[in-house]
Amino acid sequence: MEKLQRKYGLCTAICMVVGTVIGSGLFFKAQNVLVATKGNLSLGIVAWLVSGLIMITCSAQFAVMATKYQKINGVVDYAEATCGKGYAYYLAWFMVNIYYPGMTSVLSWVSARYFGVLFGWDLVSAEVLVLAGFFLIASYALNVMSPKLAGKYQVSTTIIKFIPIVLMAIVGTVVGFAKGTLTDNFAYVSVGAEHTSGGLFPAIIATVFAYEGWIIATSINAELKEPKKNLPIALVVGAAIVVVAYILYYIGVAGGASVEVLMQDGATTAFGNIFGSLGGTLLNICIAISCLGTLNGLMVATTRGMYSISARGEGPNPTMFNQIDPTNNMPMNSSVFGLLMCAVWLLYFYGANLSSNGWFGVFNFDSSELPIVTIYAFYIPMFIAWMIKEKELPAFKRFVLPMLSIVSCLFMIFATVYAHGVIPYQNSIARGKGFVFPVFFYLIVFGVIMLLGYFCSSSFKNRTARKKSATMEEGEA
Secondary structure, eight states, X not given: OOOOOOOBOHHHHHHHHHHHHOSSHHHHHHHHHHHHTTTOHHHHHHHHHHHHHHHHHHHHHHHHHHTTOOSSXXXXXXXXHHHOHHHHHHHHHHIIIIIHHHHHHHHHHHHHXXXXXXXXXXXXXXXXXXXXHHHHHHHHHHHHHOHHHHHHHHHHHHHHHHHHHHHIIIIIHHHHHHHTHHHHHHTXXXXXXXXXXXXXXXXXXXXXXXXXXXXXXXXXXXXXXXXXXXXHHHHHHHHHHHHHHHXXXXXXXXXXXXXXXXXXXXXXXXXXXXXXXXXXXXXXXXXXXXXXXXXXXXXXXXXXXXXXXXXXXXXXXXXXHTOOOTTTOOOHHHHHHHHHHHHHHHHHHIIIIISSSOSSGXXXXXXXXXXXXXXXXXXXXXXXXXXXXXXXXXXXXXXXXXXXXXXXXXXXXXXXXXXXXXXXXXXXXXXXXXXXXXXXXXXXXXXXXXXXXXXXXXXXXXXXXXXXXXXXXXXXX
């Protein structure tokens, strides 16, 4: 049987981490953070740093795991080594059917949305939806036809997306200090007592989602050269690059306009003030390219998802999904399944979040953010099992780092629940008004999908086969 070849180096792995985290969030979250802190620029920097430390802590824990475990798909390998084959299967099933395609489909729409701005299209227009579908198919085609080219594309888009970040970080900071804008913005909180009530916690909530997606990089574990060496480096270095980029960009944006203007109009105004009338257009183009790079990184994981299950002898048809095409060294059947799931979740996202009334009633929820509740919940038993099993490790790696990671996971779960909270809901059929708890209804969908996973598991199929065999033996007797 064909196996995935080790074709990616350290640079690609780092770009997978950076490229899948930095999408559109960085470019508009500065406004959200300033609003949350009521203009307190220093408190906003602390918020970016705290959220970044959460990401770095978890990525460092997985980096330590990567030095010990190596098989097919990093995070699934770690789950199998710590919590067993069954646990790894359900984690992989969740990622294949919810996490990967949910995020990938939303990124296809976000990419189309920013291109649509350039052409004056309505954000929820049919043109944007069709373009989102095209981006999904194009990203899929790039990955299955030439996975090496997809890796180079990931590196290229990561470099391109850093152009506006670096420009704003450097030029915005210099111009801000030269004109006194930055000095005024940092002193803004002390100008009037009415501006001192902004809280750190709402600002952290505003930033945590901008850091999500780094775990995607572990999906290329089987195709990474020297994975036990390169993957840990990529996770830690990539996470550190993201944190530094976010903070410096945030400071640079604050140099381009007053706090009041940034809270009202966002980063586009800062780009226009510093780089002229074309600044806003340049920003939209760079954001669109940035989103396409993130989409590519997510598609890399999506196309390999079902393969990571079938290679372990699990799933609906292991023989079919673990086949590797000898020409392009890609799991084609797994890739097709991944694209299909992306189409399903894109349709769901459009109906649940973009249509005027919502197609799914109380089951309308954000498919890009709410899965964070369950992905971080999956990590916690792995970290606990790590502390129990890895007795030869020093105290920091065995206890301190995983305990900090558990705290980080719990915070991410709480932040997601807090951010999505309870929302108003109007039942158009019963003409009744009330409130719904999106997390609860997401968990129902999650439970149904995981139940389907049980019926596709080897344990269920073996149990069914044993019952059938016993029935036949009784009949013969």
